[in-house]
Amino acid sequence: MAKSNGTFRIGTGAGFSADRLDAAVDLATRGELHAMVLECLGERTVAFAHRDRMADPQRGYNALLERRMCALLPACRRAGTVIITNMGAANPRAAAERTRDIARALGISALKIACVEGDDVTSLVRPDQPFMDEPGTLADIRRPIVGMNAYLGADAIVSALEAGADVVIGGRLADPSMYLAPLMRHHGWQNSDLTKLGAGTLVGHLMECGMQITGGYFADPGFKDVPNLAACGYPIAEVSAEGGAIITKLPGTGGRVNEATVKEQLLYEVHDPASYLTPDVTADFSRVTLEDLGKDRVRVSSAAGRTRPEKLKVTVGFDAGVLAEAGVSYAGPAAAARGRLAAEIVEKRLKESHGISSPVRVDVIGASSLFATAGKARADGEDVRLHVALRTTEREQAELVLWEVESLLCCGPAGGGGYRGVITPAVETKSILIDRDLVKPTFEILVT
C-alpha cells in the first residue's frame, strides 16, 4: 500500500505523449504512490487526436493508451495508486471504455474509471471570437476547424476522486491540475486556499514534464553530467499538508535530482515567474526556495497563489494540410559547397519550374540549420545533409518537393546519397479565452 505519514506521494508516469513506459512500470511497482499522473497532451497533440477521431470515431485518444494501461493497471491496483491522465485527448469516452475492457481482460474487478468530459467547447464558441494573444478572430483562418478544447482545472477531477475513482481519464485536463486535484482531495484544500493551490500547482508544474526534472533535457557532458541517463527514473513528489514538497526519484534509477535540475524546470515555459496562470489559480513562483538535501532529494517551498482566473484558455485546432520533408546527404571534401549548390537548385526549380510561391525552407544540416536564422553558419562541413521542407494544403506541391529532392541523385551535385522523403499531416493551433461559467465539466464512472 501507499506510504501514509501525512505526506502525499505522487509520481509521474508520462510527461508527454510519447514518453517512456518501463520507468513508469518501475515507479508504479516500487514507488508506494498515492497517485500517478500521465500527462500526454500538447496543443498540437490534441489537434492531431481530433483528426484521428474524424478518421475513426473509436479513436482520437493517445496511441499508447492500451500499452500503458496493460502495464500499469495491475501494479497500481496492487499498490492502491490512483491513475490520473489526459490520455483521452479528443475522445475520453472511448479511452475510458477501452481502459475498462483492458481491466476486465486483466481480471481487475470493481475498478472505477471516471471519464471526464466537457472540455470540448465547439458548440459554445462564436466565429467572431478574437484570439487570445494576437490580432484577428477565428473567422480569419480560412481552414477547417478540427476541434476546440478548454483547459479544465482540478474541480472535475476532485469530484471524480471523491466519488471513488481509481482511474481518472479526461481530454484537455490542464497539466498541473492533474497533480493539484489529488492533493486537494487528500489534504482537504479548498478553492479559496489560494496559497495552497499555488503550492500544489508548483508541484504539478515541476512534475508534469516527467524526466525533465530528474536529468532529462539536462545532461551536457563535462558541464552537467547525469549518471545512467539511459535508465532515468521518473520523479516523485512528497507533498505535505502545508504544500511544501520534496522532489525525488526511486533509488536505483538513473538520472539525478539536484538544485540545478529543479531550477531549470521551475521556469520551463514560464514567462513572468510571479504570474503563472492555470484554470485553478494565478500561481506565484517568484519567491520559491530550494534546499538540496542530497541523495536526489530537493525541498521546494514558498510558492504562492492569488486570483482564480475568470476565463479559461481554449486551444482551437485547424487542419493545415501536410508537411513535406525531403533530404539528400553529401560527405567528404567540399561537402558543404555541394550541399549549398543542391539547395540553390531545389529552390530555383520549385519556384521557377513549378511555380510554388509559398516559402520553402532549405537547410544544409552540418553547415547551417537550427541556428540559420540566428545568423550562425559554418562553411567547412564535411558531412552535411540537404533538408527541404514545405507546409502546404495542396498535396501535389508536397509530392513535388519529394520528387525534386530525389531527382538530385542523378541531376544534382556529385556524390549525393541517402535520399529520404516523407509527407505528414499538419495542424495549426490558436488560443482563445472563454468565460469559465460557460464550461461545465462532467464525469461519469465506468465499473469493471
Add this chain to the structure above:
Amino acid sequence: MTERGRNERLLVRDIAHARAGDKGNTSNVNIWVYDPEDFELLKRSVTAERIKREFPKLVRGNVTRYVIEHLHGLNLVMSEALEGGVNASLNLDSHGKSWSYLILGLTLDAGEKI
C-alpha cells in the same frame, strides 16, 4: 560543473546552465549561474538589449528579462522569436529547444575577462 579555471572562461556556458521552452511564437530561456559569485557577470553579459542586437532576424519582438535574485537566475522571454512557432516554423527545431545554447554560446562581457 566546469573544471576550467576562472581565466579560461569565455562563454556564458562556462558559468551558467539554461533551458528553453516555447509558447506559441514566444521562446523563454531560463539561465542559472553555478556559482553565485558569477551572477553579476551573468547579468551584465545577458541583457535584453544584447539579445535583440545579437539575433535581429530571429528575435523579432520584445525581449523581457526577469531577474530571480535569490536563486541567481534570469528568465529571458523573447516574443516573435520562433519563426512562427510550431504551427508555422519550418525550422527542424520548431520549438526552439536549442535556443538555450544560443544564449549559452554568447561570449561573456569582455570587460570582465581576466
